[in-house]
Amino acid sequence: MEKDRKYPILRNLCYLIRATKQGCAKLLVFCPLIILVNCLVPVITSFLPKVIIDEISGGSPLGRLLAVTGCLAFALAGAAALQKYLDRLIYWNKFKMNAFFLRLITRKGLTTDYRNQEDEHFRTLQDESFASCNGNFSHYARTYDALVRFLSDLMGFLAFGAILVTLNPLLILFLALTTAAGFFLDCRISLWLEKNTDEKAGYERRMRYVVQAADDTRAAKDIRLYSMAAWLNGIYEENLKKLLGWYRRYTAKLFGAAAAGSAIALIRETVAYAYLLHLALEGKISAADFVLYFNVVAGFSAWLGSLLGQITDLERLNHAINRFRSYLEYPESYLREKGKPIESASAPKKLEMRHVSFRYGEDGPDVIHDLSLTLEPGEHLAVVGLNGAGKTTLVKLVCGLTEASEGAVLYDGTDIREYDRDGWYRLFGAVFQDHSILPVTIAEIVAEEEEGSIDRERAEKCLRQAGLWEKISSLPEGMRTRYGKAFWDDGIDLSGGEIQKLLLARALYRQSPIVVLDEPTAALDPVSENRLYETYDEIMQGKTTVFISHRLASTRFCRRIVLIENGRILEEGAHEELLARKGRYYELFETQAKYYREAPGEGAVLP
Numbered sequence: 329m330e331k332d333r334k335y336p337i338l339r340n341l342c343y344l345i346r347a348t349k350q351g352c353a354k355l356l357v358f359c360p361l362i363i364l365v366n367c368l369v370p371v372i373t374s375f376l377p378k379v380i381i382d383e384i385s386g387g388s389p390l391g392r393l394l395a396v397t398g399c400l401a402f403a404l405a406g407a408a409a410l411q412k413y414l415d416r417l418i419y420w421n422k423f424k425m426n427a428f429f430l431r432l433i434t435r436k437g438l439t440t441d442y443r444n445q446e447d448e449h450f451r452t453l454q455d456e457s458f459a460s461c462n463g464n465f466s467h468y469a470r471t472y473d474a475l476v477r478f479l480s481d482l483m484g485f486l487a488f489g490a491i492l493v494t495l496n497p498l499l500i501l502f503l504a505l506t507t508a509a510g511f512f513l514d515c516r517i518s519l520w521l522e523k524n525t526d527e528k529a530g531y532e533r534r535m536r537y538v539v540q541a542a543d544d545t546r547a548a549k550d551i552r553l554y555s556m557a558a559w560l561n562g563i564y565e566e567n568l569k570k571l572l573g574w575y576r577r578y579t580a581k582l583f584g585a586a587a588a589g590s591a592i593a594l595i596r597e598t599v600a601y602a603y604l605l606h607l608a609l610e611g612k613i614s615a616a617d618f619v620l621y622f623n624v625v626a627g628f629s630a631w632l633g634s635l636l637g638q639i640t641d642l643e644r645l646n647h648a649i650n651r652f653r654s655y656l657e658y659p660e661s662y663l664r665e666k667g668k669p670i671e672s673a674s675a676p677k678k679l680e681m682r683h684v685s686f687r688y689g690e691d692g693p694d695v696i697h698d699l700s701l702t703l704e705p706g707e708h709l710a711v712v713g714l715n716g717a718g719k720t721t722l723v724k725l726v727c728g729l730t731e732a733s734e735g736a737v738l739y740d741g742t743d744i745r746e747y748d749r750d751g752w753y754r755l756f757g758a759v760f761q762d763h764s765i766l767p768v769t770i771a772e773i774v775a776e777e778e779e780g781s782i783d784r785e786r787a788e789k790c791l792r793q794a795g796l797w798e799k800i801s802s803l804p805e806g807m808r809t810r811y812g813k814a815f816w817d818d819g820i821d822l823s824g825g826e827i828q829k830l831l832l833a834r835a836l837y838r839q840s841p842i843v844v845l846d847e848p849t850a851a852l853d854p855v856s857e858n859r860l861y862e863t864y865d866e867i868m869q870g871k872t873t874v875f876i877s878h879r880l881a882s883t884r885f886c887r888r889i890v891l892i893e894n895g896r897i898l899e900e901g902a903h904e905e906l907l908a909r910k911g912r913y914y915e916l917f918e919t920q921a922k923y924y925r926e927a928p929g930e931g932a933v934l935p
């Protein structure tokens with residue numbers, strides 16, 4: 329499925345209008361109001377001198393002159409005040425819209441298919457989308473502003489065009505052509521910038537690296553011992569020189585374009601004003617009309633120049649909105665409520681991996697290759713292998729976090745892709761090496777529910793089974809103690825081993841039929857890991873359990889051990905059988921055991 333959205337501007341504008349309707353409908357009222365006022369202020373300003381001159385030259389009495397001038401000045405002041413007031417309201421409401429989009433981005437990040445979170449492209453879009461919603465200069469806010477300015481410019485252009493057309497349509501053509509010429513000069517600068525920005529960013533990045541290295545205490549030792557200061561200095565100097573060269577070229581281009589633009593503007597205004605002067609001297613227009621057209625000529629070019637600028641801005645922003653929508657609409661393939669329902673409290677069923685291959689990215693190498701494995705209901709299985717063998721990937725496939733590139737994972741004979749994925753996740757009590765614990769009460773962590781709905785007896789039983797009850801019951805608040813000293817003044821922190829026990833209690837509370845333990849004990853020493861795994865083995869009786877470890881001694885207790893290497897099952901059997909086979913398992917076990925035997929002061933030694 330296409331991952332990058334390429335909607336045309338109009339479609340994206342409609343999308344933003346729909347989102348505004350949902351997030352802050354008031355902005356849709358403010359938008360036409362401010363456009364009207366933006367256009368009204370210059371129109372009144374242009375007409376004001378003409379009206380006054382007309383009144384004076386028409387011999388109007390002073391009272392009428394004052395009344396007319398007062399009315400126009402009052403209208404102008406009112407419009408300007410309304411403009412400021414609307415600006416303030418819009419400014420604030422754009423923040424609300426940013427928050428609206430931020431909520432959409434967060435929800436997408438929290439609920440997207442897990443495999444998207446591992447997709448580099450998705451993560452780039454996610455980072456960009458979060459960054460784009462920051463402050464009031466988000467893509468949304470900038471598009472809103474550009475659209476308001478575009479429509480204001482369009483109205484002003486039409487209004488001033490209508491005034492000029494009564495004078496001479498050719499004058500409009502002349503003004504339009506010269507303004508467009510100036511605009512294209514500006515475009516050349518933008519194009520040059522677009523082409524050369526990467527070059528500048530490269531110089532800046534390398535200079536920044538040197539500046540950061542100078543401030544990095546970890547790098548300080550190497551810099552001194554390996555005399556890297558001169559080398560780093562050289563890099564800085566060289567890049568600074570190149571950067572200055574870049575700016576020299578840029579300012580030359582900028583100056584050239586500005587000079588040419590000014591020359592065009594000068595010709596435009598000289599010709600236009602000379603023409604107006606000629607008409608006035610010939611008596612074809614009154615002095616009042618001369619003043620009006622004088623203002624309108626300048627205004628017309630300004631409206632048109634700005635209008636063309638907004639089109640370019642909107643085009644640029646459209647690209648950013650497309651990136652943003654690519655993130656929000658990133659394809660999701662897991663079935664949720666439309667999937668087959670699954671009972672999480674049921675007894676475990678047969679779990680089977682059938683000829684499963686998996687690769688990260690479409691053309692990456694096979695991380696799991698044609699792997700078949702069956703877990704009978706309630707069976708305890710150990711999966712061992714060196715780091716990088718594919719153990720965690722295998723767990724992610726079994727848990728349905730990611731999906732097989734080929735083959736299938738079946739549960740109770742059904743491809744797990746057919747199940748409601750959220751229901752499928754509830755089948756698992758998992759403890760991973762990289763866990764996350766929220767700063768809530770101990771009971772809430774264990775039960776993953778709010779205080780009011782927790783089965784406290786069950787939570788206590790799980791904490792007892794996990795071996796953490798003694799510690800928790802000794803705290804003045806017991807299970808109501810809040811976790812996280814950094815978050816709560818009266819919160820507690822737990823040691824690495826205690827955290828593992830807490831996570832185990834959480835996995836137990838779930839009463840799920842399948843438990844996966846993916847090296848949650850890796851931070852412990854091998855002996856403690858072995859002891860903890862044996863405890864888990866006892867507690868998990870009746871549940872299908874997968875123990876993962878890269879330390880072969882930790883899972884010796886399992887009746888069935890699978891050794892994987894390069895994503896394939898190399899050997900399979902009980903510990904003693906595998907040792908007796910004197911194959912790869914034996915070799916790895918001996919190497920690891922030798923290491924432990926040789927390590928002095930490590931306490932107990934394996935095997």
Ligand code: ADP
Binds near residue numbers: 688717720
């Ligand atoms: P183990 O758990 O046995 O240490 P993993 O399953 O984590 O092994 O990794 C198996 C292989 O897949 C390794 O070569 C690793 O570099 C690669 N790998 C793991 N995660 C990713 C990822 N998100 N993107 C690309 N490659 C990955």
